[in-house]
Amino acid sequence: MLSNITVFDFETTGLDPVNERVIEMAAIRVVNGEITTGFHTLVKPGRELTPKITEITGITDEMLTDAMDESLAFRIFRNIMGDSLLVAHNAAFDLQFLHHTLQRLAGKSFSNPFIDTLTISRERHTYPHKLTDMCAKYGIVLDGAHRALNDVIGCWELLKAMHAAEPVDVFLNRLGYLSKYGPPDWVPEHATIFGTQNKYETREVV
Structure with a gap:
């Protein structure tokens, strides 16, 4: 199940993938449980960042001055992922950005299978699920959250721990979304989507 996967993460200028x-x-x-390739880069967005994005990510406009061009970054990423199983935490977000960017740059999308560790988290655990x-x-141990490389390593370790606790096979190509917000605007054709809600720990009333 997890013998050929690509764990990935994007930091972005905002929430709208278009x-x-x-x-x-x-x-x-990851091939047969071992990390065989790693890739990490800053990417030129062609626009200034908002103070909120800098606050969340720690990335500044100055840091992006010599960043990699978007087209090259996504060509490299596309070569790395190949036909592997894609894994992300809150995959609905990252998969939408991947789809719309590939469409804009190359006029095509992707058909890789995927697993969303956030969907698994909501099914198995109580809130919060970040x-x-x-x-x-x-x-x-997750150091430096909201920086892409740190989040990728953390997501890989989380997936392994979840799979060891109970196989995650049933979550292949499944995306859960919070019912109160509605489904994502775009999902892969092979995705099964379903509404869900956060579970909370019960507290005793004193």
Whole structure:
């Protein structure tokens, strides 16, 4: 199941995958449980960052001055991922950016299978489900969250821990979304989507 995967993460200028741009990407290719390839780069967005994005990511306009061109960055990423199983935390977000960027740059998308560790988190655990929270639940040290490379390593460790606890095979190509917000605007054709809601720990009323 996890013998040929690419764990990846994008940091972006905003939430809209059509109009916003990727400013940082990271990916690791895992074959038979071993990391065989890693890729990490800042990406020129062609626009200035908002103070909020800099606050969240720690990335500044100055850091992006000598960043990699978007077209080259995505060509490299496309070569790394090949036909592997894609893995991300909150995959609906990253898969949308991947799709719309490939469409804009190359006029095509992707057909890779995928697993979303956030969907697994919501099914198996109580709120909160951020990558930092989930790593903490499994005793995984995650340094520097919201930087792409750190998030990728954390997501890989989280996937391994989840799979060891109970096989994640049933989550292949499944995307859960919070019902109160509605489904994503775009999902892969092979995705099965379903509404869900956060589970909360019950508290005793004193």
